[in-house]
Amino acid sequence: MRKIKSIPPEVHPDLSDLSVEELENLRVDYLENGLYGNALIKKYNLKKVRPNLIKLRLPPIIDYGIVCPDCSVYAHKKLEMGNTGYDTPYCPLCKRKLSDKENRDLDCTQDTNTDTVYPGFFLDHMDDPQFFERLVNTPYVIKRIDEHKFPELTFEQKVFISALAKFSIEEDMSTIVLLNAMKRRISPQYKWLMNILKELNLGNFFYELSEKYVITIDRNITDYLFSPHDFFEASAEEILNFWEKLNYYEAAEYYLDKMEDVNFHTKIGAKTETILKTLVSEFSIGQIWAIIHKSIQGGCEFFAKNGGDRAYATNSVIGACQRKADYYKSSEYRLIPYSRPWLVRRSDISYYFFDTLLGIGEENTKLLPSIKTIQAIIS
Secondary structure (H helix, E strand, O other): OEEOEOOOOOOOHHHOOOOHHHHHHHHHHHHOOOOOHHHHHHHHOOOOOOHHHHHHHOOOEEEEEEEOOOOOEEEEEOEOOOOOOEOOOEOOOOOOEOOHHHHEOOOOOOOOOOOOEEOOOOOHHHHOOOHHHHHHHOOEEEEEEOOOOHHHOOHHHHHHHHHHHHHHEOOOOOEEEHHHHHOOOOOOOHHHHHHHHHHOOOHHHHHOOOOOEEEEEOHHHHHHHHOOOOHHHOOHHHHHHHHHHHHHHHHHHHHHHHHHHOOOOOOOOHHHHHHHHHHHHHOOHHHHHHHHHHHHHHHHHHHHHOOOOHHHHHHHHHHHHHHHHHHHHHOOOOOOOOOOOOOOOOOHHHHHHHHHHOOOHHHHHHOOOOHHHHHHHHO
């Protein structure tokens, strides 16, 4: 006989002001009652979270029917991205994915209010009453960066790790606590952040943030990252690709947030992505913000003057972005770039890439990314 432990799901700092009951009501409103974005922010007074991040911030649930055979704890399940269902159950300690068939005891009845005694095998460590306490509190190194591994990273991954080191490193100049790092604004749009984490095999840890998950960096590498002088030996093409990707995500973030701000509910589909990427290759990010702002302003005017057809007005905005872009390219009219909007706060990646690495700061909002521009910067 062995006791199965329940590991309480960690609540993201953005939702830390809510009670357990309010968190559950928030989950029900999102999944079953059709409330999204600003409606949830207003109802629950969510001052710390952005409308498009609410789903990502919801804590996982405990599945009392599934147990990790190695850690003897109940499984957790988080919401699937882009869906209203739940993802594959996993162990909150070892992060192992758990199969329903292999780990569910259908003959057991679970009491969710108390620790349940399951029939099963003994593990040596289960005789140690302090095992779980030590396991939870012991730092777990999820990534080590040394002089051999850093050169193997892509340019994008190097900038990401460098931004973490620059703004989230501990006093020992070697340790990054993932929980502390994720409290910061690392990148525009969580989608990009998740892609980078997954490429570094860190995606699972993003959902169960804990002080025990750490990234360690050799001290000599940290010193180099604080003041790199060789642009990571990257080619102009690599730097250009990263710059354009950063501009795309800042453009997409402004587009979504500004649309949400005027109650035009939309998402980034294939058409919108294609148009935004075209804009990124032809205009500076400041000019793109101007195009988006003017197009949304036009959509609002159309909505007000034409009987309140919100859906049509919403769908017209991205097309207006394309038409305005074509107009500015074909005419001699100079499109003055906007300064950074308050909806697009600078991220750690932006600070590191433009300030530390390229040394151009917010001048980037006025510059069209190109090989010629980059060569002038790095020469």
